[in-house]
Amino acid sequence: MFRLLEDSATDTVTVRIEDREYDVPAGISVAAAVLLCAVNKLRNTPVSGSPRLPYCMMGICFDCLVSIDGVPNRQACQVEVAQNMTIEYQQGAAELQQRE
Amino acid sequence: MKSHYELLVVGAGPAGLAASADAARLGIDVALVDEQKAPGGQIYRNASESADRAQVYLGKDYLRGKRLVDEFLQSRATYINNASVWYLDDRLETGILVDGASHFISADRLLLASGAQERPMPLPGWQLPGVMTAGAGQILLKSAAMVPTGRLVLAGGGPLLLLIAWQYLQAGVEIEAIIDTTPGAGLLATLPRLARALPALDYLLKGLSFILAIKKAGVPVYKAIDTLRAEGRESIESVSFSTVRGKRRVEVSIETDTLLLHQGVIANIRLPLAAGCEVEWDAQQQGWKVIRDIWGQSSANQVFVAGDCAGIVGARAGELQGRLGALEIAYQLHRIDLRQRNRAAQGIQKSLKRHLSIRPLLDALYAPSKAYQLPHDETLVCRCEEVYAGQIRQAIRMGCIGPNQVKAFTRCGMGPCQGCLCGSTVAALVADETGATMEQVGYFRVRPPFKPITLGELADT
Numbered sequence: 143m144f145r146l147l148e149d150s151a152t153d154t155v156t157v158r159i160e161d162r163e164y165d166v167p168a169g170i171s172v173a174a175a176v177l178l179c180a181v182n183k184l185r186n187t188p189v190s191g192s193p194r195l196p197y198c199m200m201g202i203c204f205d206c207l208v209s210i211d212g213v214p215n216r217q218a219c220q221v222e223v224a225q226n227m228t229i230e231y232q233q234g235a236a237e238l239q240q241r242e
Numbered sequence: 243m244k245s246h247y248e249l250l251v252v253g254a255g256p257a258g259l260a261a262s263a264d265a266a267r268l269g270i271d272v273a274l275v276d277e278q279k280a281p282g283g284q285i286y287r288n289a290s291e292s293a294d295r296a297q298v299y300l301g302k303d304y305l306r307g308k309r310l311v312d313e314f315l316q317s318r319a320t321y322i323n324n325a326s327v328w329y330l331d332d333r334l335e336t337g338i339l340v341d342g343a344s345h346f347i348s349a350d351r352l353l354l355a356s357g358a359q360e361r362p363m364p365l366p367g368w369q370l371p372g373v374m375t376a377g378a379g380q381i382l383l384k385s386a387a388m389v390p391t392g393r394l395v396l397a398g399g400g401p402l403l404l405l406i407a408w409q410y411l412q413a414g415v416e417i418e419a420i421i422d423t424t425p426g427a428g429l430l431a432t433l434p435r436l437a438r439a440l441p442a443l444d445y446l447l448k449g450l451s452f453i454l455a456i457k458k459a460g461v462p463v464y465k466a467i468d469t470l471r472a473e474g475r476e477s478i479e480s481v482s483f484s485t486v487r488g489k490r491r492v493e494v495s496i497e498t499d500t501l502l503l504h505q506g507v508i509a510n511i512r513l514p515l516a517a518g519c520e521v522e523w524d525a526q527q528q529g530w531k532v533i534r535d536i537w538g539q540s541s542a543n544q545v546f547v548a549g550d551c552a553g554i555v556g557a558r559a560g561e562l563q564g565r566l567g568a569l570e571i572a573y574q575l576h577r578i579d580l581r582q583r584n585r586a587a588q589g590i591q592k593s594l595k596r597h598l599s600i601r602p603l604l605d606a607l608y609a610p611s612k613a614y615q616l617p618h619d620e621t622l623v624c625r626c627e628e629v630y631a632g633q634i635r636q637a638i639r640m641g642c643i644g645p646n647q648v649k650a651f652t653r654c655g656m657g658p659c660q661g662c663l664c665g666s667t668v669a670a671l672v673a674d675e676t677g678a679t680m681e682q683v684g685y686f687r688v689r690p691p692f693k694p695i696t697l698g699e700l701a702d703t
Contacts, residue, residue, distance in 0.1 A: 143499070144388040147413055170386040178388060182477060183371055189628040193476055195371035197625070199378035200284055201277055201326075202359050204626060204658035205369075215658075215694065220326075222279065 255283020257549025258355035261564035299412035358550035367472030376504035392499030399424035537570035626657020
């Protein structure tokens with residue numbers, strides 16, 4: 143996985159990934175945060191169910207699709223972390239959810 | 243944000259930044275849309291904020307990005323960030339997605355500077371967690387000061403792979419091995435190109451300094467490897483390949499926690515294709531090029547291209563192409579006359595020629611290996627829909643004569659990435675199986691939406 147190069151005292155935000163809370167540097171992408179927190183996958187693919195983590199980090203590969211604050215299929219590398227953000231793994235294909 | 247600009251520029255890398263800043267200076271009402279939150283593109287990503295770090299391990303070239311970003315931000319150009327282009331047509335109507343809402347912008351001129359992507363490098367196990375692109379590693383370094391932990395292996399070839407190896411070494415990161423997959427150009431091909439590259443001596447010296455640094459650090463380098471595999475169950479555990487030691491062929495396996503892959507970059511031609519620009523296959527670069535005149539004007543009416551999206555030229559040349567595009571557009575929009583345009587272009591063209599002189603050598607030295615463009619049947623090609631090379635070959639043997647038919651029969655390229663990670667491999671497989679040229683084979687038809695958009699976002703237009 144990945145680590146921070148400098149332990150400079152940057153601002154941090156707290157995000158929840160599945161059931162755990164993590165403090166991560168503000169301003170980084172959700173995909174970067176996930177790699178920093180060393181979780182072992184972001185999703186299981188719809189076709190074979192195999193685990194995936196971010197691959198290109200620049201918005202083209204869509205391997206980092208994940209559910210963020212209840213919205214499925216977000217590109218983790220294109221979304222910045224925010225205080226109290228909830229990140230949940232995506233299991234297989236996303237399901238339509240009824241809006242209230 | 244207005245609904246019409248004289249000039250709309252797509253992409254805030256060196257070409258787009260330079261074009262926008264110059265166009266604004268010449269009195270053109272210009273807007274620049276970009277997907278990232280800060281200007282710089284991928285090459286100068288986060289350049290305005292990580293300048294301190296640049297001195298230490300990112301390298302001097304990166305500082306140039308800050309100057310370019312500042313030049314743009316101080317100009318009168320409108321900057322629309324966090325904006326994905328999801329729609330584009332040949333009437334210069336552009337649909338962008340910002341903050342969960344879609345907007346349409348029309349323009350008198352369009353300048354596409356959507357850059358490059360890394361050439362997909364399909365090999366067994368490249369879909370395993372822990373395998374990423376070298377570009378991804380570099381983005382993490384630039385934008386978040388993050389480096390891999392554990393055993394790191396770099397594989398592939400090209401200037402970017404050398405650069406990231408040098409950057410990691412500068413930052414004190416250990417590299418377990420570098421696996422060079424390029425077949426290596428013969429001396430006969432290299433020497434004349436080397437002579438032609440002499441005007442770009444600075445590039446040669448820089449590359450040489452990277453190679454020496456890697457040598458000095460004692461990183462094991464394996465050469466001309468064409469059998470690389472990533473292995474592991476839930477994530478990568480090792481890489482394996484065969485190599486020649488003495489006179490014997492031996493199997494090598496290296497325990498690996500992170501594998502970064504790279505085999506050069508290819509033009510991101512999706513937006514130019516959508517705008518109706520004609521493209522041609524460049525055998526030397528093994529990639530598509532947008533047909534353009536010296537100002538960057540494409541075959542599509544009022545559509546300009548600059549930088550790597552029209553064929554790989556590198557950051558400095560891309561910047562200069564952006565400036566040439568702005569000059570011609572200013573001339574067409576009657577801000578400057580022919581004499582002013584030509585006078586201003588002289589120095590730029592001279593400099594551009596110098597920066598381009600290194601390309602033939604780089605293309606020859608780092609030509610991608612066939613092994614990772616025509617993968618074995620059991621290698622995954624389409625990461626989204628999980629289609630393997632064997633299934634694609636079978637579809638071709640059944641009679642699919644082009645990428646679009648392969649897509650219809652196998653779902654290859656039908657997933658969310660829309661073929662970005664499989665398009666070049668599918669086309670290469672079709673050409674190889676049918677004996678057709680790449681030009682005859684063509685590419686996936688590009689259709690909007692280029693980016694997934696929800697019905698809610700569309701309704702908010």
